[in-house]
Structures are given as structure tokens and as C-alpha cells.
Amino acid sequence: MTLTAKRAIITGSNSGIGLGVAEALAAAGAEVILNSFTDRAEDHELARDLGARHGVAARYIAADMSKGGECRGLIDKAGGCDILVNNAGIQFVAPIEDFPTEKWDMILAINLSSAFHTTAAALPGMRAKGWGRVVNIASAHGLTASPYKSAYIAAKHGVVGLTKTVALETAGQGITANAICPGYVLTPLVEAQIPGQMQVNGMDRETVIREVMLLRQPSRQFATVEQIGGTTVYLCSASADQVTGTTISVDGGWTAL
Ligand code: NAD
Numbered sequence: 001m002t003l004t005a006k007r008a009i010i011t012g013s014n015s016g017i018g019l020g021v022a023e024a025l026a027a028a029g030a031e032v033i034l035n036s037f038t039d040r041a042e043d044h045e046l047a048r049d050l051g052a053r054h055g056v057a058a059r060y061i062a063a064d065m066s067k068g069g070e071c072r073g074l075i076d077k078a079g080g081c082d083i084l085v086n087n088a089g090i091q092f093v094a095p096i097e098d099f100p101t102e103k104w105d106m107i108l109a110i111n112l113s114s115a116f117h118t119t120a121a122a123l124p125g126m127r128a129k130g131w132g133r134v135v136n137i138a139s140a141h142g143l144t145a146s147p148y149k150s151a152y153i154a155a156k157h158g159v160v161g162l163t164k165t166v167a168l169e170t171a172g173q174g175i176t177a178n179a180i181c182p183g184y185v186l187t188p189l190v191e192a193q194i195p196g197q198m199q200v201n202g203m204d205r206e207t208v209i210r211e212v213m214l215l216r217q218p219s220r221q222f223a224t225v226e227q228i229g230g231t232t233v234y235l236c237s238a239s240a241d242q243v244t245g246t247t248i249s250v251d252g253g254w255t256a257l
Contacts, residue, residue: 003236004029009074009081009122011035011065011114012088014043016187017137020225021085021232026054028233033078035088037064066109071117080125083236086115086159087137093148104151111155112162119166123175132175133236136163137228140183140251146216160247167245176244178235183251184213186222219252 008025012018014036022032034047039062051058063074065088075081089111092103115136126132141149142156159179166177184190190213197208214220227250234240235248249255 002029003083003233006082006236007031007033007078007080008083008085008236009033009035009078009118010085010087011071011074011118012110013085014038014046014060016189017182017185017225017228018085018087019046020229021087021135021137022050022058022229023054024226024229024233025083025085025236026050026056026058028236029054029056030083030236031057032059033074033081034058034060035063035065035074037066038062065114066106068109068113068117071114072121075118075121075125081122082126082129082131083133083135084118084122085135085137085232086118088114089137089152089155091149091152095148096150099150107151108155108158111152112158115159115162119162119177123166123170126175127170127173130174132170132173134163134166134170134175134177135232135235136160136177136179138163138179138181138247140181140216140249140254142179142181143247143249143255163247164245171244176235176240178240178243178245179247180228180231180235181247181249181251181255182223182228183217183249183254184222185225185228187225190222214252216257217252217254218257221252223250223252 008030010022013034043060047058047060063070138159139156142160163179
């Protein structure tokens with residue numbers, strides 16, 4: 001399967017799932033645009049290295065996904081895209097009555113509104129070509145809830161709803177819109193939480209992973225960034241031409257419970 005001649009923009013892709021998705025799309029032949037809000041030499045180097053390893057064009061474009069104008073500007077600066085992966089996301093955990101308003105606003109802006117802005121900016125170019133893929137990285141928390149994550153869960157449920165609407169507005173136009181709903185994925189962000197959990201719970205690494213972090217994931221195994229990348233490549237393939245407006249869970253059975 002080749003995505004040669006397709007340009008992919010992946011928001012929030014200088015680490016974790018976004019970078020894994022970029023790797024998978026580049027391996028399938030796509031030109032990739034990496035993004036985050038920083039503008040460091042190492043961000044641009046990351047894109048150069050990724051492009052060189054896969055023999056594809058690759059660029060890094062800095063844009064802050066908490067700002068609508070910069071979201072739309074990312075699409076314009078890239079010259080449009082054939083594949084849009086809305087991945088940028090942050091988390092904050094607190095009971096609703098203690099949840100800081102600025103954290104709520106920031107999570108809604110980055111995790112939900114950014115996808116509205118980038119999609120609105122990208123769709124005209126996709127329609128002109130009669131081909132496009134919108135892949136939103138939602139979460140198992142786009143389908144189920146947990147306490148203390150009100151903003152994240154509201155935003156991820158919103159992403160699933162936005163995905164369905166985009167699918168209806170683009171149906172029959174060669175464009176699909178879908179949401180991938182990962183369970184826990186072992187990214188640097190999650191890895192960094194393990195030592196603290198070991199200390200708080202007095203457990204070894206394996207027990208923390210199995211009994212604390214993956215309590216709700218029946219497989220008791222993390223999903224991997226490679227698996228999310230592979231699912232994205234599938235959604236970009238011809239096999240998925242009629243897969244639109246849906247969610248694909250990559251969660252070890254979490255949402256089957
Ligand atoms: P991560 O922290 O490694 O990646 C988040 C990315 O978003 C980073 O590249 C970061 O630089 C970027 N980002 C943050 N704020 C930004 C901003 N204002 N503008 C542009 N980019 C910004 O975390 P991750 O685990 O790879 O998460 C990626 C996505 O996957 C998120 O939407 C997250 O909600 C979702 N997700 C993660 C998991 C998991 O277990 N890791 C599970 C389900 C869903």
C-alpha cells in the first residue's frame with residue numbers, strides 16, 4: 001500500500017502517538033508535516049531525520065493548537081493536505097469543583113477546537129482533489145468516562161461527535177473522517193508516570209502497569225504507537241474507502257467491558 005503523492009499533516013507530532021503516526025505514514029510513502037507549538041532546532045531536525053530514513057519529504061511547522069488562527073495557519077503554510085491527523089492533546093486531572101477554568105479552556109481548545117479549525121481549513125483542498133482522509137485521535141475516553149478527567153472526556157466525546165458530522169458533510173466526495181480510540185498507549189508521557197506510581201503504591205514496575213495503569217484494559221497490555229500508526233495507514237487505504245463516521249478502538253478490550 002502506498003501513500004506516495006499524499007501530503008499528511010499530523011498535529012502534535014514531535015513525540016508519542018503523533019510521531020508514531022508520522023513514522024507509519026512516511027513508511028507508506030506519504031510526505032509528512034510534523035507539528036507542535038515549539039520551534040526548536042531539534043524539532044526541525046526530527047522532521048529531516050524522519051524524511052531521510054523513509055525517503056520522503058518531511059517538514060516541521062510550528063503552530064500552537066490552542067489558537068484557532070494558528071491551527072488554520074498550519075494548513076495554509078503546509079499548502080493544504082490530503083491526510084489530516086488531529087492528534088495534539090493534553091491532560092489535567094482534578095475533581096470538577098476544583099478544576100481550574102483555564103485548564104478546562106486549554107484542554108477544550110487543544111483537544112477539540114483545534115480539530116474543528118484544521119478540518120475547516122483542510123476540507124476545501126480535499127474536495128478540490130476528490131480525495132481526503134481526516135483521522136482524529138480520540139481516546140477510549142471518547143466513548144467512556146472516568147472520574148476527575150471532565151475536560152479531557154468532554155473534549156474526546158466532542159471529537160467523536162465532530163468526526164461523525166465531518167463524515168456526513170463529506171460523504172460521497174472521496175473523503176472519509178474517522179476517530180481512533182486508543183486505550184493506554186506506552187508513550188514517553190505515560191512512561192514518565194510509572195516511577196511515581198511505583199513509589200506511591202509501593203509496587204514494582206510490572207505490578208504498577210498491570211494492577212494500576214491497565215486496570216481497565218482487559219488485555220493488561222499497552223497499545224503501541226506502531227499500532228496506532230498502522231490503524232491510521234489502514235484508514236488511509238482503499239480498503240477503508242467506505243469506512244467513515246466511525247470509531248476504531250485500539251484498547252485491549254476496555255470498551256467491551
Ligand atoms: P504526548 O504528550 O507524547 O503528545 C502530545 C503532543 O501534542 C506532543 O507532540 C505535544 O508537543 C503536542 N502538543 C501539546 N500542546 C500543543 C499545542 N498547544 N499545540 C501543538 N501541539 C501541542 O502524548 P500522547 O500520549 O502521544 O498523546 C497524543 C494524543 O493521543 C492525545 O490527543 C491524547 O489525548 C491521545 N491519547 C493518548 C493515549 C495514551 O495512553 N498515551 C490514550 C488515548 C488517547
